[in-house]
Amino acid sequence: xxxxxxxxxxxxxxxxxxxxxxxxxxxxxxxxxxxxxxxxxxxxxxxxxxxxxxxxxxxxxxxxxxxxxxxxxxxxxxxxxxxxxxxxxxxxxxxxxxxxxxxxxxxxxxxxxxxxxxxxxxxxxxxxxxxxxxxxxxxxxxxxxxxxxxxxxxxxxxxxxxxxxxxxxxxxxxxxxxxxxxxxxxxxxxxxxxxxxxxxxxxxxxxxxxxxx
Amino acid sequence: xxxxxxxxxxxxxxxxxxxxxxxxxxxxxxxxxxxxxxxxxxxxxxxxxxxxxxxxxxxxxxxxxxxxxxxxxxxxxxxxxxxxxxxxxxxxxxxxxxxxxxxxxxxxxxxxxxxxxxxxxxxxxxxxxxxxxxxxxxxxxxxxxxxxxxxxxxxxxxxxxxxxxxxxxxxxxxxxxxxxxxxxxxxxxxxxxxxxxxxxxxxxxxxxxxxxx
DNA sequence: CGTCAGACTAGAACACCGTGCAAGTCCCGG
DNA sequence: CCGGGACTTGCACGGTGTTCTAGTCTGACG
Numbered sequence: 464x465x466x467x468x469x470x471x472x473x474x475x476x477x478x479x480x481x482x483x484x485x486x487x488x489x490x491x492x493x494x495x496x497x498x499x500x501x502x503x504x505x506x507x508x509x510x511x512x513x514x515x516x517x518x519x520x521x522x523x524x525x526x527x528x529x530x531x532x533x534x535x536x537x538x539x540x541x542x543x544x545x546x547x548x549x550x551x552x553x554x555x556x557x558x559x560x561x562x563x564x565x566x567x568x569x570x571x572x573x574x575x576x577x578x579x580x581x582x583x584x585x586x587x588x589x590x591x592x593x594x595x596x597x598x599x600x601x602x603x604x605x606x607x608x609x610x611x612x613x614x615x616x617x618x619x620x621x622x623x624x625x626x627x628x629x630x631x632x633x634x635x636x637x638x639x640x641x642x643x644x645x646x647x648x649x650x651x652x653x654x655x656x657x658x659x660x661x662x663x664x665x666x667x668x669x670x671x672x673x674x675x676x
Numbered sequence: 677x678x679x680x681x682x683x684x685x686x687x688x689x690x691x692x693x694x695x696x697x698x699x700x701x702x703x704x705x706x707x708x709x710x711x712x713x714x715x716x717x718x719x720x721x722x723x724x725x726x727x728x729x730x731x732x733x734x735x736x737x738x739x740x741x742x743x744x745x746x747x748x749x750x751x752x753x754x755x756x757x758x759x760x761x762x763x764x765x766x767x768x769x770x771x772x773x774x775x776x777x778x779x780x781x782x783x784x785x786x787x788x789x790x791x792x793x794x795x796x797x798x799x800x801x802x803x804x805x806x807x808x809x810x811x812x813x814x815x816x817x818x819x820x821x822x823x824x825x826x827x828x829x830x831x832x833x834x835x836x837x838x839x840x841x842x843x844x845x846x847x848x849x850x851x852x853x854x855x856x857x858x859x860x861x862x863x864x865x866x867x868x869x870x871x872x873x874x875x876x877x878x879x880x881x882x883x884x885x886x887x888x889x
Numbered sequence: 890c891g892t893c894a895g896a897c898t899a900g901a902a903c904a905c906c907g908t909g910c911a912a913g914t915c916c917c918g919g
Numbered sequence: 920c921c922g923g924g925a926c927t928t929g930c931a932c933g934g935t936g937t938t939c940t941a942g943t944c945t946g947a948c949g
Contacts, residue, residue: 603864615828651816672881
């Protein structure tokens with residue numbers, strides 16, 4: 464940031480990269496909802512038009528945020544001896560990095576740019592799938608199956624339950640359920656979900672069906 | 677709708693149920709994005725304040741829409757001889773009814789009220805899980821695993837790809853991928869996804885790991 | 890028959906949002 | 920010196936959810 468202030472109090476020296484950087488910081492610190500063109504402009508001590516001049520539109524800004532975020536998502540080392548273990552590890556990397564970057568992940572999810580964000584990690588996953596011997600349609604099927612599984616758990620794990628009224632949260636829904644369900648099951652459903660545990664068993668099952676032992 | 681028009685041209689006789697009904701119709705015919713307080717008021721030939729008087733807030737309105745929608749989701753007959761088949765059928769009912777009500781489903785998804793919408797169908801699913809012999813934690817684990825799987829595929833299947841710029845759609849991302857991935861796999865990934873097929877194989881795998889044969 | 894409370898509606902306004910337009914100001918090369 | 924592009928500003932438009940005030944209507948009660 465080599466910005467300066469002119470004699471008339473104007474702020475200058477900012478470029479597109481600065482916009483994206485502070486927007487990214489804003490999302491990370493205060494969540495996707497805080498990313499407003501006016502708010503970003505205020506953060507940069509500039510008017511909204513300056514932001515528009517550099518960035519074009521809100522959609523373009525978000526795409527750029529996701530794109531630069533994607534490069535920050537470090538490629539993680541894949542461990543494991545068997546193909547199944549390695550594929551599982553690659554899938555878990557997606558899960559882990561999404562949880563470590565909740566704000567950007569949900570921003571990408573809201574704008575439908577998730578594949579852009581996770582493309583690197585998906586690439587690593589495909590690589591392991593191919594290393595396990597799958598090609599073409601079979602590899603595509605395995606990838607999409609695993610990705611959807613990961614994605615499904617992410618929407619559950621990333622949802623902020625504290626923002627919705629208590630009486631219509633899943634736990635509350637189940638605890639008021641009467642009918643032909645055993646009490647112990649209802650009690651188990653009234654407890655908070657251990658996303659990690661459920662994810663692990665499900666992922667293992669999905670990987671096992673695609674990747675030969 | 678027993679609404680009347682007074683001498684001064686006012687419209688009256690509407691109640692909360694009418695608001696919810698036309699809001700529901702609006703969402704179904706023009707999508708979640710069309711549900712605006714002003715738009716709904718115009719549809720009812722009334723000012724927004726009238727809507728607010730009856731309904732309270734937008735969130736309350738949406739919750740009510742989902743709630744009445746939930747009662748409309750008919751309980752479907754569960755077929756299948758084995759426990760696995762019946763559990764799979766119950767899970768597929770959730771998938772089917774979500775696809776048949778795309779607009780309301782994505783509205784519920786955006787507002788985090790999906791469990792409210794699908795609670796009836798989830799109940800049927802739990803019933804089959806218990807019928808298969810699971811109780812307590814094991815039943816809860818199976819339910820949540822299956823529900824997340826279904827949910828993951830729904831976000832993929834319900835996403836409207838035509839609304840996002842072509843160059844950052846998954847297919848485009850993969851077709852420009854260079855690296856250590858075989859050509860036939862890249863080609864398979866560049867083709868549109870057969871959600872139905874991927875869902876079926878994944879669901880089978882997840883059900884099989886929880887429900888004993 | 891009068892009137893009075895409550896149910897219901899209208900109009901205007903507030904504070905936001907994304908975005909576009911016209912008018913500047915700055916700085917660097919000719 | 921000065922002209923033109925890079926850059927910034929102020930203002931405006933139409934849209935959103937929501938709230939306030941001021942009504943008008945309707946039915947019950949005295």
